[in-house]
Amino acid sequence: MRRHLPGLGIELERLEAGPVVVTCIPDMANVAWPAKAIFAGLTRADLEAAKERSPAGTVDPAGDTVALSFNCYVVETPDFVALIDGGIGDGKERPHRLAWHRRETKFLDTLAALGIAPENVDIVINTHLHADHVGWNTRREGETWRPTFPNARYVVSEIELAYWTAVHEAEPQGYTLHGAFADSVLPIVRSVGFEAVPSDAQVAPGLSLRPAPGHSPGMVVVSLETAEGEVLFLADAIHHPLQLGDDGIVCNFCEDPAMARTTRLALLNEAAAGNTILAPYHFPAPVFGRLKAEAATFRFMPLEIEATGQPASNDAR
Template sequence: MIETVQVEVGRGRPAFPVDILTLGQARIVRIPDIDRIEWPATALFDALTADDLRAAAGLVPAGTVDAEAATLLLSFNVYLIQTPAFTALIDAGIGNGKQRLDRPAWHRRDGPFLDLLGRLGVRPESVDIVVNTHLHADHVGWNTVLGDAGWEPTFPRARYVAPRAEFDHWNRLHRVEPSAPVLHGAFADSVLPLEDAGCLDLVGSSAEIAPGLRFEPAAGHSPGMCVVRLTLDAASVLFTADVLHHPLQFARRELVSNFCADPQAARATRERILTENAGTGTILAPYHFASPAFGRLQREAAGARFVPLPLSSAQA
């Protein structure tokens, strides 16, 4: 059972919904940096037609496809993991104050993410690990905040972990033209400051990050992307990064997002991960799914069906 909590953050902002999954002594929280945004369907999957969208209504959770408006419902989720051994964040959203001129919805944002963390009892200095599954701009924004001397780590005690192959790819591009806005500028303002601060830990695609927490390779969407698996006595949770962008990809397995660098590899990675985890009881935690985002894969003759975990509601 997932508890959906409406968290009041003050400053005249509306309450934000967070989804809390408790597994034994562990608590896993979906915290949206941007929640429930209507994204133009062909801006995500250019192969979709109007007929496809009309047919999708019965294939996906209610409200996630608007055929008339030709939009898909997305969120940009950061996952908080709290165990007796560590406090970790999986991916780091879009962040605040970042210059993203070609992404108006991300440009110089002033979102309540840190307020939400605080209301959940998590101060920046209490975070032990920040995991970047890959280095796209919408996954690294909260790595840094603007300080007196420029961009600095948001979580001052944290070890920031990223796949080495991913960093090396974007760093090569940055070195060729240092003034170019690599990753919409995110490499310069949300990644390199971590290296300068000495807190960036570059690891292999199958590395153990912490006890029970490890990377698994998932390249295709980006050159070195990984998914993250949390293994507990109570369950296994797989944070799927951008292996999936929308529930429609369970029914339309051939769909690959416009943002995938290697569509063939991205499709093969998704098929492998869905096949390996279907029917195992593994809980999926997708990055871009709106609530309810947590779910399991039920094995079926045609492949796998995503079954969201049931929700209950509460107020924080």
């Protein structure tokens, strides 16, 4: 199901399961990312092979790029409104990541068009604290960064928060996580505070964390129980559909590549066996899908999308 937002000229992917609605708001959508900047080991031949088995348009061997999105998910239930992962954010100083530098987007307008004011968000979950997952934790007010969602419980794994706090304290120049620790994590610590929880915590009715270490030491994935079965928000357990066909492809930013691979395979095997609906963070649209196991690999099977007659747009910026 897609939801067209005429005022913004965009269409959002949306999963409706009884009283639960999950909407994907890409903070950045379908960007052609230099392949080696995320998967250093991939050759042109690897990309040609990956193109064959990946969704159309997601791998470009000639351009040496792969398509990436940065998908925040809004979960609306009768009990709560939750934002799962916080994207890149606006106005952040990221001089070494120009795609993330001093952005101005329609992210909050998009939320507003869904009828959600920042004050209405009850829960923000940071699956981990990398710069592209915490950006909307805060927004600039004059010279300071304030919580974007003033009434929300900001939830993070206690392992993750302790790890990056220690890294930050050991770095005198304060440049941890491209600056995101200083502008998107610390302002939360110093104002409303994080709810630092075990990696398997239940956060709200039907909403719980599951440990998924490797990419980052305390990363979690998020499980939502719905009338359609479990929806699993995958965070960075997987970065691109091409990894479904080759379990040896590990992203450059995984702290512990072997553990990241073990975590990924366990989650994918379980999701295929359980017919789980997946909501990956970095896949380009279509984002909701199930997995079909095929020999040693997996195929992403997008959910049936109901067309509205409106032109689809991949770009929510």
